[in-house]
Amino acid sequence: MPGIIVKPVTTDEVSQIVKLANREKIPIVPRGGGTTYGGTAYSRSPEESSLTICMDLTRMRKMLNINEVNRTVTVEAGITCTELETRLRRRGLYVHTVYGPADSVTVGGVISGVCGGGGGQMFSSAGNNGPYFIGVKAVLPNGDVIETGTRTNAQASMFGRVCHGPDMTGLFIGHMGIFGVTTEVTLQLFDWPSYEGVGGVAYDYENLDDAHKAFTALAAHPARPFSLLGLIGPGPESIMRRIDWTLFYKVHGFSQEEVDQKSKIASEIIAHTAQPKEWDSDFVRILQKRSLLHPHDVSPRKMGMWSYPEPCCPRDGTLGIVKATLELMNGELESWGGRIKSAGSAVWMHGDQDYVSFPLHHKESDPEAREKALDVWKKIIDLALEQGANFLVMDKHIGDMCAARFPPEYHDFLRTIKKSLDPNNIMNPYVLLLSED
Amino acid sequence: MVNNERLNEFREMAYACTRCGYCREKYSDDVPTKTPAFGVCPIWEHNGGFEHHCSRGKLQIAQGILEGRLQYSEELIDVLYTDPDCRLCSWVCNAEPVLDPPKIWQAMRQDIVSAGLGPPKKLKEIDSRVKERHNVFGGKPELRDRWAEGLNLPTEGVVLYFAGCYASYTQPEIARSTVAILREAGIEIAYLAGEEWCCGVVQFHDGSISLAEDVARHNIEMIRASGAKTVVTACAECYKSFKVDYAEIWGETGFEVVHVSEMMSGLISEGKIVFKSSLPESRVTFHDPCRLGRYCGVYDPPRNIIESIPGIELKEMLRHREYAWCCGGGADLVPSMNSELATEIAAGRMAEAKETGAEAIITSCPRCANTLRDAEEGIKVYDLSVAVAQAMGLNV
Numbered sequence: 125m126p127g128i129i130v131k132p133v134t135t136d137e138v139s140q141i142v143k144l145a146n147r148e149k150i151p152i153v154p155r156g157g158g159t160t161y162g163g164t165a166y167s168r169s170p171e172e173s174s175l176t177i178c179m180d181l182t183r184m185r186k187m188l189n190i191n192e193v194n195r196t197v198t199v200e201a202g203i204t205c206t207e208l209e210t211r212l213r214r215r216g217l218y219v220h221t222v223y224g225p226a227d228s229v230t231v232g233g234v235i236s237g238v239c240g241g242g243g244g245q246m247f248s249s250a251g252n253n254g255p256y257f258i259g260v261k262a263v264l265p266n267g268d269v270i271e272t273g274t275r276t277n278a279q280a281s282m283f284g285r286v287c288h289g290p291d292m293t294g295l296f297i298g299h300m301g302i303f304g305v306t307t308e309v310t311l312q313l314f315d316w317p318s319y320e321g322v323g324g325v326a327y328d329y330e331n332l333d334d335a336h337k338a339f340t341a342l343a344a345h346p347a348r349p350f351s352l353l354g355l356i357g358p359g360p361e362s363i364m365r366r367i368d369w370t371l372f373y374k375v376h377g378f379s380q381e382e383v384d385q386k387s388k389i390a391s392e393i394i395a396h397t398a399q400p401k402e403w404d405s406d407f408v409r410i411l412q413k414r415s416l417l418h419p420h421d422v423s424p425r426k427m428g429m430w431s432y433p434e435p436c437c438p439r440d441g442t443l444g445i446v447k448a449t450l451e452l453m454n455g456e457l458e459s460w461g462g463r464i465k466s467a468g469s470a471v472w473m474h475g476d477q478d479y480v481s482f483p484l485h486h487k488e489s490d491p492e493a494r495e496k497a498l499d500v501w502k503k504i505i506d507l508a509l510e511q512g513a514n515f516l517v518m519d520k521h522i523g524d525m526c527a528a529r530f531p532p533e534y535h536d537f538l539r540t541i542k543k544s545l546d547p548n549n550i551m552n553p554y555v556l557l558l559s560e561d
Numbered sequence: 562m563v564n565n566e567r568l569n570e571f572r573e574m575a576y577a578c579t580r581c582g583y584c585r586e587k588y589s590d591d592v593p594t595k596t597p598a599f600g601v602c603p604i605w606e607h608n609g610g611f612e613h614h615c616s617r618g619k620l621q622i623a624q625g626i627l628e629g630r631l632q633y634s635e636e637l638i639d640v641l642y643t644d645p646d647c648r649l650c651s652w653v654c655n656a657e658p659v660l661d662p663p664k665i666w667q668a669m670r671q672d673i674v675s676a677g678l679g680p681p682k683k684l685k686e687i688d689s690r691v692k693e694r695h696n697v698f699g700g701k702p703e704l705r706d707r708w709a710e711g712l713n714l715p716t717e718g719v720v721l722y723f724a725g726c727y728a729s730y731t732q733p734e735i736a737r738s739t740v741a742i743l744r745e746a747g748i749e750i751a752y753l754a755g756e757e758w759c760c761g762v763v764q765f766h767d768g769s770i771s772l773a774e775d776v777a778r779h780n781i782e783m784i785r786a787s788g789a790k791t792v793v794t795a796c797a798e799c800y801k802s803f804k805v806d807y808a809e810i811w812g813e814t815g816f817e818v819v820h821v822s823e824m825m826s827g828l829i830s831e832g833k834i835v836f837k838s839s840l841p842e843s844r845v846t847f848h849d850p851c852r853l854g855r856y857c858g859v860y861d862p863p864r865n866i867i868e869s870i871p872g873i874e875l876k877e878m879l880r881h882r883e884y885a886w887c888c889g890g891g892a893d894l895v896p897s898m899n900s901e902l903a904t905e906i907a908a909g910r911m912a913e914a915k916e917t918g919a920e921a922i923i924t925s926c927p928r929c930a931n932t933l934r935d936a937e938e939g940i941k942v943y944d945l946s947v948a949v950a951q952a953m954g955l956n957v
Contacts, residue, residue, distance in 0.1 A: 131610065157582050158612065162918075182610060206588040228582025488576035 126153065126166045127174030135261060135269055135307040141541035142305065145177055149548050152177045154301040156233025157204065160251045165520040181232050184307060186190075187211060194283040195313040196258055201232025201306050210247070218316040220244030220253040231309050235260070239298035239516040242519045243474055246351035246376060248343075251475020252516070258285045260296045261308035265546035272296070273310065282310040300518050301552040305546055309414075317376040318323055320351075321383040323390055325371040325400040332357070334398035335369040336443050342373065342390060343439065343473045349386035351376045353473035359453065359466025359482065367468070368401065431484040431501035435508035436516050437503035442471060442478040445511050449504055456500045463493040464500070479516070480508075520555055526555040563633055563676040565626060567668035575623040577660040584616035584650035599880060601649050603887050603906045604895070613640055614784070616650040616662040623665050633678055641669055642681055645891030645896040645906075646766055648855040652883050656736075666945035670768030680767040683897035688769045691776060695758035696726040697893065704753045712740060718751030721816075723780075723803075725796035726759050727927030735927055737957040738950035739795045739821050745955060746833040748824075750793075756783045760802035762852075766892035776930055777807050795821040795946045797850035797857075797926035798892065804857050820853060821946055822925050826862035829869050837954035839872040842920035842941065846876050848910065848933065849885035850926035863925050863945055870952045871946035876917035878910075886910050888924075891931030907936030915940060923948050 128150075132138045143151050145528055153166055155178050166176040184200035187208065193468070197219060205221035208231060212219060222234045222242045234242040240252030250256070259273025259282045272293040276282045285293050296306050327335035339355045352374040358367040371394070375386035394400060437445050452467060457464050465485045472479040482504060486493040505515070505525055515522050527535065535557070542549070542558055553559050565656040568575070587601050600606040605615035612618035619641070646663040654660050671681035680688065690699035708729055714722075722743070743750050750770045758780055764773035791917035793904055794800050803818040828834045847867055860882045867875045880886045889895050889906030896903040911933055914922045924930050925945040934942045943951075950957050 129611065158617070159580060159582055180610075204586065204588075210588060227588045228585060488574065489572045 126176045126178035128177045129180060130177055131180045131183045135184075135263060138179070138181075138263045138305050138307050139267045141177070141179065141267055142263050142265065145550050146266060146548055149466070149550060150177055151550050151553050152179050152301075153552050154179045154181060154232070154236065154305050156230035157228035158183060159229050160237055160517075160519045164552075168554055168559070170326060177415055179305060181307070182230065184232075185230075188308065189412070190215075190217075191281070191283070191315070191365070192217070192313065194281065196283060196310050197313050198282060198308060198310040200308055201235075202230050203293045205229050205231060205234060211312070213316055216318075218245075218314045219311040220246065220250050220256045221311075222253075223247060231311075232306050232358050235297055235309055236299060236306055237518055239514075239518055241297045242516070243479070247354040247475070247479075248334070248350050248473035249348040249475075250351075251477070254294070254297050256312040257293060257297060257302055258282060258307060258310040258312055259293050260306050260310070262296050262303070263305045263307060265304055265548070269307075271308075272415055282548060298516075298518060300523065300555050302542055302555065302558065304551060315378070317378050317382075318354040319377045319380050321377075321384045321387045322372070322374045322376060322405065323387060324404045324406065325394055325402075326402040327371065327398070328401050329366040329552055331359070331369055331398070331401075331445070332369055333443070335371055335400075336446075338394050338400070339398045339471065339473070340439060341393045342371075343478075345389060345393065347389070349375055349389050349471065355471040357469050357471075358450070359468045371400070413526075419440065424449050431486075431497045432481060432517075433484075433501050433504040433508065434481040434515065435505070435513035437465045437478045437480055437508070437511075437513045438473060439476065439478055441512050442480060445508055446471060446480060448482075448507060448511065452503060452507060453484075453500060456496075456503065460493065460496060462486070463490055480513075518555075523555045524557055527555075530557075563586070563626075563672050563678065565672050566675070567671040568623060568627060571623075571665045571668045575620055575627060575662055575665055577656045578617060578620040579655050580617055581655040581940065582617055583653045583655055585610075585890075587653045590806060593774050599884070601653055601842065602939070603647065603649075603909075604644055605891060606904070607902055607905050607909070608643070614643075615878060616654075619644075619666065620662065620673060623669060623811065624736075626669070632674055633676070638673055638679055638681065639898065640892055641666055641673070642684065642767070643902070645851070645885035645887050645889060645903075646688070647851040647891055647894050649851075649887065652855055667766060667768065671770050672768070674768035674770070680769060681898060684763065684767045684769075684893070687763050687897065688767065688772055688894060691759045691764065692772055694909070695776065697759055697763060698726060698730050700730045702755060705729045705757060706715060706752070708736040709740075709754070712737070714740065714750060714752045714754075714756050716751060716756075717787050718749055719789060720748055720791045721751045721784060721787055723757060723760070723784075723792050723794040723799055724752070725794060725927065726797040727755070727796060727931065731945065732927050732930070734947050734957060735795050735944045738944070738946040738955070739793075741955045741957045742825060742834065742946060742950050742953065743793070743821075743828075745953060746828045748828075748937060751781050751787055751789060753780075753787065758783075760796075760799040761806070762798040762802045763866070763893050765802060765806045766894055773806070774810060774904075777802070777810065778890070781807065783809065783862070785815055785925060789816050792818045793814055793821050793824050794818070795925065795927075795944065797853035798928055800859075801852035801856045820857070820859055820862070820925065821868060822853075822862040823859060825946075825949060827866045829866060834949070836869065836871055836952045839952050840921065840943070840948060843872055843919045844874045844876055844917075844919050845923050845943075846878050846914050846917045846919035848878070848888065848914065848922055848924040848929055849882060850924060850929045851885070851887050851891055854885055855926055863923070865922060865943065866949060870949070873952075876919050878913045878917055880913065886913060888929040888932040889936075890928045903932060907932045911937035911940060921948075 181202040184202035189198040205226040241254040274284045276288040286527045355368040484497045486497040497519040593628045602615040651661045724736040758776045761773035761776040889903035905933045921941040
């Protein structure tokens with residue numbers, strides 16, 4: 125736990141705190157909504173923690189500027205994704221933020237804590253949010269305040285990301301706070317396509333290959349008509365019951381005709397690739413029939429905490445990783461008699477990659493199950509990394525596991541940048557093995 | 562040394578938190594707030610926004626206590642008692658219905674009391690008053706039924722009115738209005754006279770559970786002795802004590818408990834309550850008491866009643882029904898720990914009421930009415946029974 129908690133309201137306050145911390149060499153860990161899966165690292169030992177500052181940015185939550193002509197919105201980093209999205213939605217506008225739990229996740233948390241900046245409500249077609257972040261205002265570890273993007277011309281507004289040299293906005297996407305504190309974010313605005321349609325298609329348990337073939341064909345459509353495209357299937361328990369695979373797609377459009385056309389594309393592709401067992405326009409109904417619901421909706425209510433290994437896979441490797449992971453989970457958990465559950469597995473189209481999740485739920489009051497779930501979680505991460513997947517949602521534990529596989533030259537490169545910006549190593553120093561010799 | 566006996570009973574619940582943070586603020590399409598995300602925890606919102614003031618943080622504290630990583634310090638006890646147990650966090654919880662955070666706080670408070678570390682001073686004073694004089698104010702027991710003077714109420718009967726401490730000592734107009742309304746509708750009303758004791762709501766929440774059980778046992782015995790089959794109360798806190806706490810401890814009590822809003826709503830439908838007048842204010846709003854709404858699920862009857870009063874327009878506040886914002890006074894916890902904070906929370910609620918354009922706010926809990934009145938004088942606060950009696954043209 126941190127010894128000091130600060131809740132600044134302005135960038136200037138952040139800057140002053142950082143300068144003070146730098147002078148006194150006190151580590152700072154920025155904090156948004158506090159929803160990081162695996163926690164953060166305030167210290168290397170409990171004795172050190174009283175010397176760490178937790179910088180809670182949730183009081184910095186103003187929407188500073190909407191420019192509908194330049195298509196930008198600038199917000200303070202502590203605004204929640206839901207608040208931002210809903211305010212914009214009421215004006216018929218949209219930004220890519222995060223899928224959930226958006227009510228508490230902050231924009232600053234998403235841009236800093238998730239590699240690529242996370243995925244929004246339409247992450248299948250849009251992919252990572254990274255390209256839609258136009259610029260940031262950041263307090264550097266020495267307390268200096270900089271702006272990136274077109275604001276590198278002090279006379280310009282924040283209307284574009286790429287200009288005047290390297291893309292320094294990217295430095296602050298997924299950086300986990302090691303290069304400074306992001307206090308403002310400018311995002312690209314879109315019109316909100318208010319019409320939507322969904323479809324659900326079931327494949328027999330044996331036909332994962334067919335289901336994946338249809339999924340890949342849908343994902344490959346050049347127009348990327350699907351705002352969400354997912355393949356939902358068994359976890360270790362439901363494998364025993366030979367639960368079917370369910371393909372789910374959602375389309376958005378600016379008219380019903382556009383939605384119908386996009387849905388028609390899905391029908392044609394599925395009909396030409398692999399015939400499903402059942403179609404249903406009601407996705408939830410098709411999941412309910414197969415005793416599957418999205419794990420976010422169901423399992424926490426029954427089991428409490430989850431471990432959430434979520435590798436981001438190259439599309440040509442997804443099927444292999446899914447099969448190997450399910451086999452691993454099944455073998456590891458077969459004898460645990462339901463003390464560790466999973467509501468299923470899911471493969472989501474995430475731009476040109478696939479975002480795969482294998483939620484493991486356990487009761488935290490069952491320490492043995494917790495330990496086992498964490499052990500399996502680590503094994504899945506290792507397996508996925510070994511097979512060429514990567515991880516986007518960063519926290520202390522996943523970050524360290526990924527960093528352990530960095531090529532030495534890359535790790536040195538990262539440390540060199542960090543040392544150059546932060547010679548006293550005060551900004552979130554205990555992640556990505558940056559403080560290790 | 563705290564043995565955590567009660568908290569251990571809620572171990573599963575304490576670990577059910579998914580840490581989503583919805584107990585801090587939440588968005589719902591049901592609540593058309595100006596800012597889409599609305600505050601869930603009044604303490605988190607009005608007390609600096611630190612994690613240990615919202616349920617997510619306090620559940621971490623509970624886990625720390627269970628694992629021996631934390632001890633009950635004075636500061637930690639202060640945090641656990643500075644909470645109105647308003648239950649909005651339970652309503653929005655991602656892990657609901659498994660997780661009902663106030664139950665955990667109540668269990669922890671019981672452990673604190675068992676270990677002799679609580680309750681804090683002002684709550685202990687209330688406990689003493691309830692123990693010695695059977696009411697939260699310390700009023701003389703012989704004055705408890707002064708509100709009934711001249712009404713000639715019997716002490717035996719099928720329908721019994723339970724007034725509660727507030728209506729008995731500080732807001733007698735509620736008791737007299739309730740009895741007048743029900744009598745006008747043709748219902749014979751009995752009462753417990755001086756044998757009515759505090760319902761024990763403060764003690765159920767502050768952890769003094771043996772005292773709560775003592776007063777509850779007494780009330781149940783007296784009600785049974787009166788021959789009552791139905792107990793009606795106009796106090797949301799008394800109602801919750803009977804409906805939830807007494808039922809949890811004793812199960813079947815042998816009598817039904819109804820809130821006066823439920824009974825009046827039925828009587829209006831049957832044509833037994835007739836409004837001959839109205840209120841001076843034409844536009845009103847309704848404040849849902851936490852213990853009537855989120856604890857007992859009573860939302861529609863008060864609204865049906867208000868909408869039946871001629872010439873009255875009901876304007877809902879932005880946060881209403883399940884999402885209603887607490888008045889800050891619940892079970893006297895926050896007012897006892899930090900009266901300024903309770904007033905600030907209530908002022909926020911009154912500001913929300915004013916935003917509707919309402920000229921008056923109606924509620925059906927004397928404690929809510931009291932807390933709201935303390936916070937803001939610019940808008941009239943009615944108890945529901947008082948408003949109904951006035952609209953019926955009854956002289957109470």
